[in-house]
Amino acid sequence: REEQAANYTSMNLKGSGGPSGSIDWDSGDDDDGEGNGGGGTQEERKARQAKKKRDKKARRKLRKNEEKREKEMREDEERNIKGMQSKVDSYKSKLMNAISSGDPSKLQSLLDDIPVAKEEVDFEHLLCSCVKDRGSDDGNKGNPFKEELRMKVVKVLIRNAGPEAAVQNEERKQKRTPMMKASTEGDCNMVKQIITVCKEHEEETGGASKVEINGRDTENGWTALHYACANGSFEVVKQLLQSLRVDPNVKTDPSLTSLTPPEGGEPKALSTLDLISLLHSGNTERLNGGGRAIQAINNTSPSWRSEVEKIANFLCEGYFKVPNPLNVSKDNGEEGGGKKKKKKKKKKKMKSELE
Numbered sequence: 001r002e003e004q005a006a007n008y009t010s011m012n013l014k015g016s017g018g019p020s021g022s023i024d025w026d027s028g029d030d031d032d033g034e035g036n037g038g039g040g041t042q043e044e045r046k047a048r049q050a051k052k053k054r055d056k057k058a059r060r061k062l063r064k065n066e067e068k069r070e071k072e073m074r075e076d077e078e079r080n081i082k083g084m085q086s087k088v089d090s091y092k093s094k095l096m097n098a099i100s101s102g103d104p105s106k107l108q109s110l111l112d113d114i115p116v117a118k119e120e121v122d123f124e125h126l127l128c129s130c131v132k133d134r135g136s137d138d139g140n141k142g143n144p145f146k147e148e149l150r151m152k153v154v155k156v157l158i159r160n161a162g163p164e165a166a167v168q169n170e171e172r173k174q175k176r177t178p179m180m181k182a183s184t185e186g187d188c189n190m191v192k193q194i195i196t197v198c199k200e201h202e203e204e205t206g207g208a209s210k211v212e213i214n215g216r217d218t219e220n221g222w223t224a225l226h227y228a229c230a231n232g233s234f235e236v237v238k239q240l241l242q243s244l245r246v247d248p249n250v251k252t253d254p255s256l257t258s259l260t261p262p263e264g265g266e267p268k269a270l271s272t273l274d275l276i277s278l279l280h281s282g283n284t285e286r287l288n289g290g291g292r293a294i295q296a297i298n299n300t301s302p303s304w305r306s307e308v309e310k311i312a313n314f315l316c317e318g319y320f321k322v323p324n325p326l327n328v329s330k331d332n333g334e335e336g337g338g339k340k341k342k343k344k345k346k347k348k349k350m351k352s353e354l355e
Contacts, residue, residue, distance in 0.1 A: 088120050091110075091114070095110055096126070099130060102153060103153075104149065107153055111156070121161075123157055123160070123165040124161075124166075127154065127158070127165065128176075128178050128181050130157070131181045131185050131190055132187045132189075132190065134187075151190075154190060155193060158198075163201045164211065166179055166197075167213050167224075176217045176227075177224070178194065179213070179224045180222070180223075182236070183227040183236050184227045184233070186228075186235065188235040188239050191236050191240065195213070195239070195243045220252070220256050220289060224240060225240050225247075225248070226252060226270075226272055229315075230275055232304045232311065234310050234314070248315065248319040248320070252275070254268060256289045257287070257289035258270065258289060259274060259288070270287075273312065273316070273320060273325065276308050277312070279294070280326050309326050312326045
């Protein structure tokens with residue numbers, strides 16, 4: 001009664017007399033939830049309290065059921081994702097087996113009935129897996145299938161994916177295109193096959209679908225020609241330029257690979273000749289970008305240096321019509337007559353020591 005009186009004093013005083021007014025002790029502070037007040041007999045109040053407890057329990061149960069349903073939906077979604085991923089992985093494994101065994105007919109039958117979304121197949125990765133590693137001559141290293149079958153497999157993949165998958169790099173998962181990887185590894189046959197299939201595609205479409213071969217990668221801003229030149233792939237360079245599709249004057253993307261001029265100023269993009277001149281001299285301090293690609297180049301190897309010098313001669317004589325920057329003057333004591341002078345000095349020194 002005292003607690004009830006205190007509540008009514010602060011919240012629900014009756015009469016205009018304020019605290020001295022009469023209080024309705026029977027009404028209580030219970031409410032039936034419908035704005036009808038909390039009055040009534042003790043049995044009615046107990047019934048209302050029991051109803052509140054039942055409603056609260058029902059709401060709690062409903063909330064738990066909703067949480068359970070949401071959890072089951074999340075688990076179902078995760079199972080579906082895992083199942084789809086497993087399906088994709090299984091299909092990719094079958095494709096890789098067909099590629100590694102050099103079976104173009106089996107590969108085509110798998111591609112005729114793709115059980116997943118086509119973008120899940122990742123044709124760029126499959127084409128890159130066809131590239132023969134540098135130094136593997138018989139296909140036993142890197143690609144365990146014969147050359148003729150390998151080229152048929154490459155053609156099947158490009159035909160199904162579209163030539164853009166082999167040469168273009170826009171919004172692709174691979175940073176470098178299959179054409180760039182083949183140019184890096186010196187895989188001349190694959191480069192030739194890619195160019196051939198691209199030409200066939202353009203002829204079939206009446207020239208309406210032009211394939212861009214001079215695209216740059218998203219990692220270093222290099223083209224396939226830059227990769228071929230930088231890695232000393234002389235035969236690939238000839239194949240690219242003689243296809244009449246590759247621009248010999250193409251330059252790097254200056255935002256990814258550029259050269260700071262000796263006098264300072266704005267960095268500039270590099271032509272293929274600029275790039276191999278810097279790599280041949282070993283003076284790469286002013287070179288911005290191209291990190292991992294440059295680190296992978298063994299510019300101290302005699303075979304690499306001789307191949308790069310052949311490429312420089314080929315570019316200068318056939319396209320740029322300028323003196324070869326890699327030919328050092330005979331009077332500078334580095335090459336040509338300079339080597340003879342060094343030998344003569346060494347012989348004179350040995351003779352004087354013997355005397």
